[in-house]
Amino acid sequence: MRQPAVIVIGIGEDGCLGLSSRAYNCIRQSQILVGGQRQLDFFNDYPGRRVVLGKRVKDALESLRDESGDHNIVILASGDPLFYGVGSLAVKIFGAEFCGFIPQPSSMQLAFAAAGLSWSDASCLSVHGRTIEGLCQKMRRLRKVALLTDADNSPVRVALHLMEYSDTQWDAILCENLGSTEERIRHLDLPGLSQLTDVSPLNVLILTRTASWRCPPAFHSEPEEAYARRMPKLGLITKREIRVLSLAALQLHAEDVVWDIGAGSGSVSLEAARIASEGRVFAIECEAESQGYCTDNILKHGADNVRLIAGEAPDALEGLDNPDAVFIGGSKGKLDALIQIVWQRLNPGGRLVINAVTMENVGQTVSTLNGLGLSYDVNLVQIARSSLLAGKYHRYEALNPIHIFSLCKERP
Structure with missing residues (x-):
């Protein structure tokens, strides 16, 4: 079977140590290595060309489209590239028939494992690079949510937003630096979460409903x-x-x-x-x-x-x-x-x-x-x-x- 021209490889906080032999060999055989600076730093001795993905991810990948015909390209991504990751964008730009994927456990899997919670009944949402507007409405009938955040829509801002809109029946589990030596798991209520000043930017926020919460009807009209x-x-x-x-x-x-x-x-x-x-x-x-x-x-x-x-x-x-x-x-x-x-x-x-x-x-x-x-x-x-x-x-x-x-x- 011919190897796809573009391989998207999931990588964790442990860097090269967590890669399979197949993933590592794909990187060694490539001529162009693409990823965020934090991910590329794991491969300082890479002999080929390195491309740093900044804020203009789409533009950076599109600039490599013509080169994918003559070079093997590896794109590094956090966890599972097809879970809120760069994988779907790579498919759009290079074509599904020219892309291959080697995933790692997603951040959601790592978070629920660290928290000791089943996630088969959880809903996964993201405010990473998205508006926080409408988050309460999306979560209105949900019991368990895992949330990807970013610097603007941080866990602290999420807590403040939920409290502002009177959606307070949540307990929080803040999972930070998952898979690294600095991993930290904190159990908090919303007021406690809203007052934190030391949240790592690498986090997953798990929210579970309090015991007193009852799921609202699918449709009802108020008096x-x-x-x-x-x-x-x-x-x-x-x-x-x-x-x-x-x-x-x-x-x-x-x-x-x-x-x-x-x-x-x-x-x-x-x-x-x-x-x-x-x-x-x-x-x-x-x-x-x-x-x-x-x-x-x-x-x-x-x-x-x-x-x-x-x-x-x-x-x-x-x-x-x-x-x-x-x-x-x-x-x-x-x-x-x-x-x-x-x-x-x-x-x-x-x-x-x-x-x-x-x-x-x-x-x-x-x-x-x-x-x-x-x-x-x-x-x-x-x-x-x-x-x-x-x-x-x-x-x-x-x-x-x-x-x-x-x-x-x-x-x-």
Whole structure:
């Protein structure tokens, strides 16, 4: 069998001592050795050309693409190159048929072994070179998580982020310098982790739920009392039953970008964010008082993939990622312009849902949608809730009727 032109070899903190004879022979037979400076330092006597991978890893590998036809290239990577490593990038650049892999145990394997924990039921996530935004939402229903961190999204910052968004039911195991003589394993709670000043940059953070934690339902809608909100009458908030129907009409996917226009207290945004747990929700709100309530609710309910946009649509929509789903709950008299702009920006296959309470907004919505030649469904929803009367009798109290318009932008 012909040896691939590019071999990606996993290497641990013990350097050459941990390499198999096959991996060591591949390095000896290569003409170009690629890796981080820390990894290349294990091979100071290497006779061929050494290429240091810095911040521009992709550019460095692409510069070697032409040379891979005439030279054997070895790329050194930490642990398993195909686990959050450089391996997948090498495949994209050189082609799978020209790449081979010799892995070491991954950092995750080493971490769980050092901690004495099974990892068959663990979820592995990374904030290494990625945004920490949305981490709480991704971990919302997880019991055991192993997390790759970096200098910016350090274990300390992760702890502070979880605490800021009220996601505190975690115990932490900080695994540092795994496989080296300086290996250290520390068991901490989140406040203790957040106060550390001596964390090694080479670490894996294991998080396990506390004994009192219960996994939240896959889908649920909160009563109005769960949200801070403006309080004329029953409070300016989309009622629970209407939220459920509106979210169903949006048909959200996990990675969707969602716009909630006229977000108010943010109840629709927060519940959309639970469904679009890998995506992002933009809550657009122009009233200062409501913005404050929305911010409080985002932090209280751990919705760190919701971003409050303080401003009035449609101007506030400029610069936002194009949406896969849009909910319009308030328009400030600009419903016609909003619908037209939203429909233009909506991604193909995306859905638009409009809640209209007043007869004027119903008429404007129908007029605008018809004027654009769009097909839509509309449901008139009348909800009545039971209420206690005179201590032992129950009666129904009707909520305001509401029209729910829904439509889908067809793919070309």
